[in-house]
Amino acid sequence: MRRTQKDSEDSHRKITRRGLMMGGAMTAMVAALGVRMRYLQVDQAEEFRLLAEENRINIRLIPPMRGQIQDRNGKLIAGNEQNYRVVITREDAGDVELVMKRLAQLIPMTAEELEDTIADVKRNSSFVPVLVKDRLSWEDFSKVALNAPALPGVLPEVGLSRIYPRDTDFAHVAGYVGPVSEKDLAEQETPDPVLRLPKFQIGKVGVERFKESVLRGNAGTKRIEVNAVGRVMRELERNEGEPGADIRLTIDADLQNFAQARLGEESAAVVVMDVRNGDLLCCVSSPSFDPNLFVRGISHGDYAALTENDHRPLANKTVSGAYPPGSTFKMVTALAALEAGSIGLGHSVRCPGYLEFGGRRFHCWSRGGHGNTSLTRSISESCDVYYYDIAQRVGIDRIAEMGRKLGLGIRHDLPMSAITEGNMPTRDWKQSRHGQDWRIGDTINASIGQGYVLASPLQLAVMTARIAAGTDVAPRLLRMVDGREQPAPVPAPLDIAAEHLRAMRTGMYDVMNADRGTARSSRIVEPTMVFAGKTGTSQVRNITAAERARGVISNDQLPWNRRDHALFVGYAPYDAPRYAISVVVEHGGGGSSAAAPIGRDVILAALSGGVPPLSAYPAAQRARIESMLNELSLRDPATGEVPRADRA
Numbered sequence: 001m002r003r004t005q006k007d008s009e010d011s012h013r014k015i016t017r018r019g020l021m022m023g024g025a026m027t028a029m030v031a032a033l034g035v036r037m038r039y040l041q042v043d044q045a046e047e048f049r050l051l052a053e054e055n056r057i058n059i060r061l062i063p064p065m066r067g068q069i070q071d072r073n074g075k076l077i078a079g080n081e082q083n084y085r086v087v088i089t090r091e092d093a094g095d096v097e098l099v100m101k102r103l104a105q106l107i108p109m110t111a112e113e114l115e116d117t118i119a120d121v122k123r124n125s126s127f128v129p130v131l132v133k134d135r136l137s138w139e140d141f142s143k144v145a146l147n148a149p150a151l152p153g154v155l156p157e158v159g160l161s162r163i164y165p166r167d168t169d170f171a172h173v174a175g176y177v178g179p180v181s182e183k184d185l186a187e188q189e190t191p192d193p194v195l196r197l198p199k200f201q202i203g204k205v206g207v208e209r210f211k212e213s214v215l216r217g218n219a220g221t222k223r224i225e226v227n228a229v230g231r232v233m234r235e236l237e238r239n240e241g242e243p244g245a246d247i248r249l250t251i252d253a254d255l256q257n258f259a260q261a262r263l264g265e266e267s268a269a270v271v272v273m274d275v276r277n278g279d280l281l282c283c284v285s286s287p288s289f290d291p292n293l294f295v296r297g298i299s300h301g302d303y304a305a306l307t308e309n310d311h312r313p314l315a316n317k318t319v320s321g322a323y324p325p326g327s328t329f330k331m332v333t334a335l336a337a338l339e340a341g342s343i344g345l346g347h348s349v350r351c352p353g354y355l356e357f358g359g360r361r362f363h364c365w366s367r368g369g370h371g372n373t374s375l376t377r378s379i380s381e382s383c384d385v386y387y388y389d390i391a392q393r394v395g396i397d398r399i400a401e402m403g404r405k406l407g408l409g410i411r412h413d414l415p416m417s418a419i420t421e422g423n424m425p426t427r428d429w430k431q432s433r434h435g436q437d438w439r440i441g442d443t444i445n446a447s448i449g450q451g452y453v454l455a456s457p458l459q460l461a462v463m464t465a466r467i468a469a470g471t472d473v474a475p476r477l478l479r480m481v482d483g484r485e486q487p488a489p490v491p492a493p494l495d496i497a498a499e500h501l502r503a504m505r506t507g508m509y510d511v512m513n514a515d516r517g518t519a520r521s522s523r524i525v526e527p528t529m530v531f532a533g534k535t536g537t538s539q540v541r542n543i544t545a546a547e548r549a550r551g552v553i554s555n556d557q558l559p560w561n562r563r564d565h566a567l568f569v570g571y572a573p574y575d576a577p578r579y580a581i582s583v584v585v586e587h588g589g590g591g592s593s594a595a596a597p598i599g600r601d602v603i604l605a606a607l608s609g610g611v612p613p614l615s616a617y618p619a620a621q622r623a624r625i626e627s628m629l630n631e632l633s634l635r636d637p638a639t640g641e642v643p644r645a646d647r648a
Contacts, residue, residue: 064217067244071253083161085134093153168288175206176291210415217244245482326536329449379507391447407462465580533570535591568595
């Protein structure tokens with residue numbers, strides 16, 4: 001069948017159109033290839049030329065700048081200082097051992113440090129930089145930089161290292177940083193890549209640990225060019241990342257320094273708390289330690305000196321120490337009995353010096369007794385028999401309930417390590433813990449803060465603040481995070497009758513100011529700073545009947561670790577409470593002689609905003625107090641100046 005002329009023309013048009021389309025597509029492909037070739041051969045010519053010469057472009061993490069920790073007024077507690085250091089990367093170094101031996105001839109390195117670094121390099125990925133040495137002098141740092149051509153894979157860097165300018169003052173509160181361990185990594189579900197950098201440091205204890213995610217920040221990155229022998233040629237690109245947030249604590253650095261100096265070499269703790277909002281102004285555990293030792297790598301000798309010290313400098317006694325509160329607990333027993341209706345405000349007890357129960361004598365500290373004793377007098381003169389009597393009336397469960405209402409027997413939520421719950425025993429507790437029934441003798445012991453009752457200095461400060469303020473004020477340590485004020489919960493009124501709380505305050509006033517008050521010698525005579533408090537002494541050994549018959553051995557005749565603990569709690573001013581304080585001196589002897597004087601000095605420093613004014617002390621004590629205050633090792637690390645208040 002012959003095709004018509006029309007069919008031929010249609011076919012010709014279709015072939016022409018297809019040819020044009022194919023030609024256009026081919027032209028586009030050629031153009032695209034041309035553009036790509038131009039990009040590779042012209043725009044990227046320099047980079048590919050470097051690669052052709054066996055150069056490499058590496059991407060490395062930049063550790064973020066750690067956030068600062070400051071006191072309530074912005075004074076530096078934990079910061080960062082410039083640090084000259086040297087790192088090595090295995091994939092660029094080639095023969096690591098040879099390079100390290102060359103490096104060891106330039107900078108001070110022990111044989112042990114050399115072996116450890118070589119082991120770290122081999123253990124980590126080939127592209128991960130490993131820290132060889134930090135805190136180099138400028139001279140040593142310069143030597144490494146000048147000899148860089150002979151040290152492939154070695155890179156001198158200027159970085160940042162953690163520093164604690166106030167040395168021992170904040171070791172237990174702020175804590176310290178240290179190298180990331182396998183345990184640290186295991187505790188995180190998806191560890192931040194920066195944590196895998198060898199010898200990268202994170203918080204180990206205290207605020208540094210519990211606010212690690214806030215303080216650390218986010219790592220940056222940098223692209224660097226290295227040549228065939230691993231020498232860094234230049235930095236191509238840099239993204240700094242995000243620095244960590246600054247944290248401002250509620251602690252007052254000057255008050256913290258004063259309290260630390262005042263405790264001296266005692267194994268002791270002091271807590272000062274604002275009764276209005278719960279701010280912890282002072283939280284000192286003594287003796288302390290220098291956290292900078294842990295940052296720089298503590299020696300075996302220094303660490304052994306800390307762990308073998310019987311005063312336990314590594315322990316934060318303010319929150320982890322659990323002590324029998326002794327007579328500082330008597331307000332809890334009294335309030336429990338008053339609130340339960342077991343006694344009235346006019347209740348009195350005759351104290352012959354002991355109470356007999358179940359064939360056993362429970363002694364008062366006053367061997368001759370206190371005679372007929374009222375509630376207020378029982379607090380001011382610390383009569384034990386009064387509390388033996390009322391405890392039997394109210395029972396341990398209600399005493400424990402009152403203790404928890406006042407902040408004892410509970411774990412307070414603070415960013416600090418090893419916070420104890422203490423112990424507020426009940427009938428059920430003893431049965432579940434010891435498999436034994438609770439006995440009346442247990443209640444008698446608990447009534448004066450002995451037996452199974454345990455409390456930390458922090459809890460005792462909370463208890464005192466709640467009695468003083470009449471609210472459920474709770475402690476807090478963080479004032480600001482990243483410039484944002486941390487809201488303090490508004491305390492609610494305690495569910496305790498106002499007249500019962502007033503009775504406790506009156507008794508505590510008499511402790512300090514009545515003629516026979518147990519802490520009268522530690523009173524404050526300045527009318528605007530009148531002090532109220534309660535002494536306590538807790539036994540750490542049993543006193544046998546035979547010893548009582550021949551005379552109880554005095555504390556100063558006993559080995560240090562068998563002496564009684566000395567305790568004191570108080571608040572001031574009496575008429576308008578602002579600060580509450582607790583003091584525990586381990587094996588210090590009597591609360592009135594060892595703990596109360598410390599409490600007075602520290603509360604005066606808080607009220608006056610500096611070294612206590614001599615005018616606040618009784619006139620007969622001023623010469624001795626002035627001498628004692630002048631001997632304290634007070635200093636402001638930022639200025640080197642010794643703060644002195646007006647002594648007029």
